[in-house]
Amino acid sequence: AQTVTQSQPEMSVQEAETVTLSCTYDTSESDYYLFWYKQPPSRQMILVIRQEAYKQQNATENRFSVNFQKAAKSFSLKISDSQLGDAAMYFCAYTGDTGNQFYFGTGTSLTVIP
Amino acid sequence: EAGVAQSPRYKIIEKRQSVAFWCNPISGHATLYWYQQILGQGPKLLIQFQNNGVVDDSQLPKDRFSAERLKGVDSTLKIQPAKLEDSAVYLCASSDVRGQGRNEQYFGPGTRLTVT
Numbered sequence: 001a002q003t004v005t006q007s008q009p010e011m012s013v014q015e016a017e018t019v020t021l022s023c024t025y026d027t028s029e030s031d032y033y034l035f036w037y038k039q040p041p042s043r044q045m046i047l048v049i050r051q052e053a054y055k056q057q058n059a060t061e062n063r064f065s066v067n068f069q070k071a072a073k074s075f076s077l078k079i080s081d082s083q084l085g086d087a088a089m090y091f092c093a094y095t096g097d098t099g100n101q102f103y104f105g106t107g108t109s110l111t112v113i114p
Numbered sequence: 115e116a117g118v119a120q121s122p123r124y125k126i127i128e129k130r131q132s133v134a135f136w137c138n139p140i141s142g143h144a145t146l147y148w149y150q151q152i153l154g155q156g157p158k159l160l161i162q163f164q165n166n167g168v169v170d171d172s173q174l175p176k177d178r179f180s181a182e183r184l185k186g187v188d189s190t191l192k193i194q195p196a197k198l199e200d201s202a203v204y205l206c207a208s209s210d211v212r213g214q215g216r217n218e219q220y221f222g223p224g225t226r227l228t229v230t
Contacts, residue, residue: 004156006156033216042223043203043223043224044221044222044223044224045157045205045207045219045221046221047218047219050216050218052216091156091157093156099145099209099216099217100162100169100170101159101162101170101172102147102159102162102219103159104149104156104157104158105156106154106155106156107155107156
């Protein structure tokens with residue numbers, strides 16, 4: 001069975017600094033997708049960034065980038081130039097190639113210190 | 115574009131009572147998901163529909179939970195009878211079926227259920 005592990009329940013970062021959130025996963029599939037979702041205190045989950053496993057190039061979306069290590073089954077999220085609005089729960093998620101069965105990690109609560 | 119709508123936003127019931135949640139996905143989204151998010155945990159997928167057919171319900175406690183998606187649009191999730199451990203936020207999400215696994219899921223605001 002696929003599992004997603006986030007080993008950092010809480011992280012904090014100074015405003016304008018860089019922080020990295022960790023995620024590891026377990027799968028026997030070769031094609032799959034990985035996601036980072038953000039859940040602010042209002043609880044509406046939104047997509048931050050996604051990575052296709054068949055792509056070697058790490059995904060980037062403005063201040064957000066990932067370090068995808070397929071062999072190590074690691075998928076970390078780097079937030080550069082952290083802003084107060086980045087404070088939220090961040091969830092790592094996995095789904096297979098067909099999109100059936102979707103697995104979330106337990107989340108990392110990010111605090112941004114002014 | 116209107117987002118995913120859910121109602122009610124909050125619900126308090128006593129154990130052994132029944133409760134139903136409603137979800138209206140983004141127009142045109144064929145795939146609809148129901149998640150259970152217990153406080154301090156990540157969302158757990160309960161059931162996934164594609165149009166009005168069930169794709170995955172392996173983690174749905176079928177002795178007490180049921181869900182339907184008539185006409186492939188709106189969906190309802192029912193719990194009957196509720197237990198204390200069902201206290202959670204129930205999230206609905208939808209996505210476009212084209213592109214399959216790579217598709218972004220759009221989430222609703224959730225329904226917070228408290229069972230006393």
